Amino acid sequence: MYMQRGGSKGRGRNERSGGDDSNGNGSALFEFTIASDYRASQEVQDKIMYDVNRRGFNSQTVFAIKLALEEAMMNAIKHGNGRDAKKKVYIEAKVNSRQAEIVVEDEGPGFSRRSVPDPTLPENLEKCSGRGIHLIEAYVNEVEWSRGGRRLRMIIRDDPDVLPRG
């Protein structure tokens, strides 16, 4: 149901995935399962962003996708899986000419969104962590946590007038 013309599908981080027609209007679907490793995460991000960069999105949209992807994957590796190399991170990205939909799921204990304090409150401003989720929520159009906080689904539309929300 997610695939449109020219769509292709790749599995595993070593496999080149995604693909569309030459004018960049088709849908691409990416699926990766990686170890909780920053280098592997970077490879996944590079592959997804390679497709995103061909779409002709507004630069603000591209910035938002890159930021959301980076923060979501870092959260999954660091806070979700606690950098346990045995635990995996699953990433799915669907990109078309209008938007990117990204799912990141970890194998950690999960968390409650409400338990994360607002990093912009004066008493939290000098704390060194806690900003990733806040940034994601500011830069994406739709955000949904499920499976006890282990799964994050985000949609970023190519609509530069809307985001970010301060």
Add this chain to the structure above:
Amino acid sequence: MAESIPPVSVTSQKDIRIIEFTNNKILDEGNIAEIGATLMPLIDEVAQPKLLLDFANVDHLSSAALGMLINVNNKIKQKNGQLRLTNIKPQIFEVFVITKLNNLFRIMPTRSDALTSFAQ
């Protein structure tokens, strides 16, 4: 493997250390740790450190990078030193605004503005 370029270059003007980020991204933990390891001795070496961070090359930064900057700011504050940030591109400045860190850091438009803003 090719030797990688250090993530920052450091120059001095009088007693002010000017740190320029050399990469267009301040994202990954290794990179951030290396930047932190370069900055900490510059804070430790004098009684009241004066540091100027130049973001002219930076197009992306992560929340982990913000955490490192806050840590640097806290260390400098503990020593009654001064920290300025400059040449932040609009998209990056927006990240500071969203996180309200524009209220924590002293952000100056240009390097010369930043240099003249240091108290003697």
